[in-house]
Amino acid sequence: MxxxxxxxxxxxxxxxxxxxxxxxxxxxxxxxxxxxxxxxxxxxxxxxxxxxxxxxxxxxxxxxxxxxxxxxxxxxxxQSKDRGGDSSKVLVQWLRDANVIQDHTDITNTSIETRRCLEVGALSAKNEISKFTGQIEMTRIDLNSQGPGIAKQDFMERPLPRTPDEKFDVISLSLVLNYVPDAAQRGEMLKRVTQFLRRDNVSINPENSMSPAVFLVLPLPCVENSRYLDEQMLLRIMSNLGLTLVNKKITPKLCYYLFNFTGKGTGKKAGKRKVRDGPAMNNFCIIVE
Incomplete structure (x- = not known):
């Protein structure tokens, strides 16, 4: 054996x-x-x-x-501010659009609930999303904490939640998945993420049908210049995990995605197969076993 x-x-x-x-x-x-x-x-x-x-x-x-x-x-x-590197600015804008959060000076909906966000690979406790105290309860982890407010922890070794209070409404994976050692482990990480999302909170905002969400940021070449992954395949993988695309933004260097979690994945596997080829392409891949 x-x-x-x-x-x-x-x-x-x-x-x-x-x-x-x-x-x-x-x-x-x-x-x-x-x-x-x-x-x-x-x-x-x-x-x-x-x-x-x-x-x-x-x-x-x-x-x-x-x-x-x-x-x-x-x-x-x-990722410094003067170079536009705070990816949470994009997440904040999308959460604003969904009426999940409001600027403190513009709060008109007093019934807004506090949402829990897990930021994997956190670099700063003072990024844009951190300004929404009372609306977003942040949990930040990184392999090597850079200061107060960021716990030193490997997400793949974080204990699985045992109660709803240990789960999250939003999980941020900003420039994290591309650092996972191999393709199969990237798939394992995405599968694991779904176990940390709240299933009791059917919709953060009924009007927009936005369920607990995953914020995914990747270097653009991972999707645009890979032999083994394109956007269509990425969305298919996420859909099989019960994650549906809500928003996306493409810049010259990065691709940002927001997925809602329906919990209705097919559980289908995703192997390694070429979707295109070229001499200058990379081999970034996600395998779901």
Whole structure:
């Protein structure tokens, strides 16, 4: 009987985040991030092939170029306010549109309930959604907490909720799924997310039919330039998990999606198959077993 491998934790894929010591230009940060990702993909490929010598050589090259520390600094800076990096601004706008939240100066609906939001991979306790105290109760987790208000925790190891009070109305996965180590684990993460969503709250806003929701943000190339994933396939995977598209926004670098949770998924599996091909495409993929 084959022994089932223990699922990888997020710490094996997504690096921790550190604070940049020096200000760098947008071009510098993009170059650092791209170079790190390219070398890391080469290192992982070498490990899978069993080529330990090449993997070690690539690892040394990564360190010589600043390693994770410099990469983390570039990633953190890329999400600074002056560069439009706070993805929760998009989520806030969508929640406003659905009348889930209102600006404190414009509150007219005194019956608005407090909603619980779990932010996976949180970088700041002072982002846009954090301003809605009393309307949104935030729970923030990250592999390496960057300060007060963010718990150090791997979502894949977070205990499953035992009561409705331990579940959430909104779960944010902003630039998290793309750091999960492999395609099958990405599928496991999405399946796990649905277990943390409230099922007793049929609709956050009956008028808009917005059920408990998942906010998903990915680098645009994951959807637009992958051999194994396009938007149609992504939406099919989410639909099979009981998640229906409510809103989307595409920018030159990112794609933002808001899904409502109906709990009526088909449970169908999603394997790895090419949807297109090209010499400059990446291999980002989501497998649901």
């Amino acid at each position: 084959a022994v089932k491998k223990r699922p990888k934790t997020l710490s094996q894929g997504r690096p921790p985040v550190t604070r940049p010591k020096e200000r760098m230009s947008s071009q510098q940060s993009r170059t650092i991030i791209r170079t790190h990702h390219r070398l890391e993909k080469q290192r992982v490929a070498a490990v899978k092939k069993g080529d330990a010598e090449s993997a070690e050589a690539i690892a040394r090259s990564i360190e010589e170029k600043g390693g994770l520390k410099l990469y983390q600094a570039a990633s953190k800076q890329g």
